[in-house]
Amino acid sequence: MKPYRLGQIGVGGRGVVFYQNNHIPEEGFEIFAGADVSDEALEQFQKAIPTAKCCKDYRELLAMPEIEAVFIITPDDLHEEMACEALKAGKHVFLEKPLAITIEGCEKILRTAMECRRKIYIGHNMRFMPVILKMKEIIDSGVIGEVQLAWVRHFINYGGDTYFHDWHSERRHTTGLLLQKGAHDIDIIHWLMNSYTEKVSAMGMLSVYDKCHRRTDGKPGKALWDVKNYPPEKVKDFSAVIDVEDSNMIMMQLKSGKQCTYMQCHYTPDADRNYTFIGTRGRIENCGIGANAQIHVWTNRAQGAGSHLPDYSYTLRDITGTHSGADPAIMKNFREYVRDDATPVTSPIDAMRAVMVGVLAHETMRSDMSCRTLPEIPADLVEYFGAQAIK
Numbered sequence: 001m002k003p004y005r006l007g008q009i010g011v012g013g014r015g016v017v018f019y020q021n022n023h024i025p026e027e028g029f030e031i032f033a034g035a036d037v038s039d040e041a042l043e044q045f046q047k048a049i050p051t052a053k054c055c056k057d058y059r060e061l062l063a064m065p066e067i068e069a070v071f072i073i074t075p076d077d078l079h080e081e082m083a084c085e086a087l088k089a090g091k092h093v094f095l096e097k098p099l100a101i102t103i104e105g106c107e108k109i110l111r112t113a114m115e116c117r118r119k120i121y122i123g124h125n126m127r128f129m130p131v132i133l134k135m136k137e138i139i140d141s142g143v144i145g146e147v148q149l150a151w152v153r154h155f156i157n158y159g160g161d162t163y164f165h166d167w168h169s170e171r172r173h174t175t176g177l178l179l180q181k182g183a184h185d186i187d188i189i190h191w192l193m194n195s196y197t198e199k200v201s202a203m204g205m206l207s208v209y210d211k212c213h214r215r216t217d218g219k220p221g222k223a224l225w226d227v228k229n230y231p232p233e234k235v236k237d238f239s240a241v242i243d244v245e246d247s248n249m250i251m252m253q254l255k256s257g258k259q260c261t262y263m264q265c266h267y268t269p270d271a272d273r274n275y276t277f278i279g280t281r282g283r284i285e286n287c288g289i290g291a292n293a294q295i296h297v298w299t300n301r302a303q304g305a306g307s308h309l310p311d312y313s314y315t316l317r318d319i320t321g322t323h324s325g326a327d328p329a330i331m332k333n334f335r336e337y338v339r340d341d342a343t344p345v346t347s348p349i350d351a352m353r354a355v356m357v358g359v360l361a362h363e364t365m366r367s368d369m370s371c372r373t374l375p376e377i378p379a380d381l382v383e384y385f386g387a388q389a390i391k
């Protein structure tokens with residue numbers, strides 16, 4: 001069988017797990033070439049896949065006729081240009097989240113995919129996380145009744161390692177971290193609540209990292225990843241430019257009339273995504289997101305106030321693979337989508353809605369904190385990409 005040839009733009013950072021998981025000649029998939037501006041990243045890539053071609057200019061990779069689909073795993077502000085160029089070059093595209101950093105950018109990517117009749121798949125890997133899938137199963141079973149509310153808290157202890165050391169700390173690369181990180185959770189809230197945001201209000205502030213030690217050498221920053229980096233006041237060399245918030249809080253009114261909150265903080269000692277869904281007959285809450293994560297379920301009323309143990313709990317065991325197994329699973333879904341026309345689990349329209357919430361939330365938290373209404377996505381795009389989207 002002729003191998004299905006894949007290209008990869010961005011082979012360092014997050015990109016490493018992509019070439020590690022997708023060069024599987026025995027299953028008919030081959031990473032044919034990689035492009036990166038970093039010599040070091042290309043060197044590691046070449047070592048891992050000696051047969052692959054390497055280039056520094058991604059356009060060179062896009063010009064290779066052997067390549068049928070590409071992974072784009074580069075910083076967020078490059079997504080729009082790279083995805084559009086790849087689609088115009090006739091490639092199917094796996095694009096890391098967020099789809100883009102502006103609403104206009106999202107629309108441009110979707111329109112280009114539609115006009116070029118190429119597939120666009122967004123890397124919302126949380127849709128493949130076992131803890132999220134279990135919560136979805138519990139909600140869909142009806143055991144907690146009709147879900148009315150989602151309250152989501154996001155604790156990030158590696159904020160200082162990455163987001164305030166490298167490109168993430170600047171609006172021009174991300175728009176802001178509510179969009180950058182929150183795109184995942186907003187998508188999951190929409191997916192599990194089976195509706196999407198119509199109105200959003202938000203507040204956020206920069207109150208910790210702006211007071212920490214900063215680089216002055218003018219060099220681009222690199223992520224550090226070290227548990228010793230805590231508390232932030234003891235850490236050195238944060239980005240010279242920090243114009244994004246280090247905490248955010250948003251409120252979302254969904255089309256269904258249901259309501260949600262999402263809160264994000266970048267300087268906690270622990271890391272977790274804590275979701276609570278409250279329905280008309282109970283509530284669920286997860287504690288932990290990876291191996292040994294628990295989901296607690298309350299369906300009986302307790303006497304009075306005070307501690308109330310859950311009626312029952314699930315513990316998720318035997319979870320392997322990066323991002324709790326979500327990475328290998330999303331990549332498999334993409335490969336099967338582009339080669340065999342399998343149904344994609346993520347949706348470009350839903351990915352655009354997550355970006356819209358993030359963009360408008362940042363807009364309002366940086367001005368009067370008033371409520372913003374999401375614009376309608378053009379009808380032709382909804383019709384074209386809508387099959388998988390939340391209705």
Ligand SMILES: NC(=O)c1ccc[n+]([C@@H]2O[C@H](COP(=O)([O-])OP(=O)(O)OC[C@H]3O[C@@H](n4cnc5c(N)ncnc54)[C@H](O)[C@@H]3O)[C@@H](O)[C@H]2O)c1
Nearest residue numbers: 010011012013014015036037038041073074075076096097
């Ligand atoms: N889904 C997830 O769980 C998840 C997790 C982490 C990151 N991400 C996303 O993955 C993307 C990459 O993030 P990262 O942390 O790996 O970033 P990064 O800064 O490590 O960059 C990734 C690679 O892109 C390369 N690159 C930068 N500019 C380039 C250019 N012009 N041409 C070719 N290569 C270029 C870099 O040299 C690097 O090797 C981002 O969009 C991020 O939001 C997703």
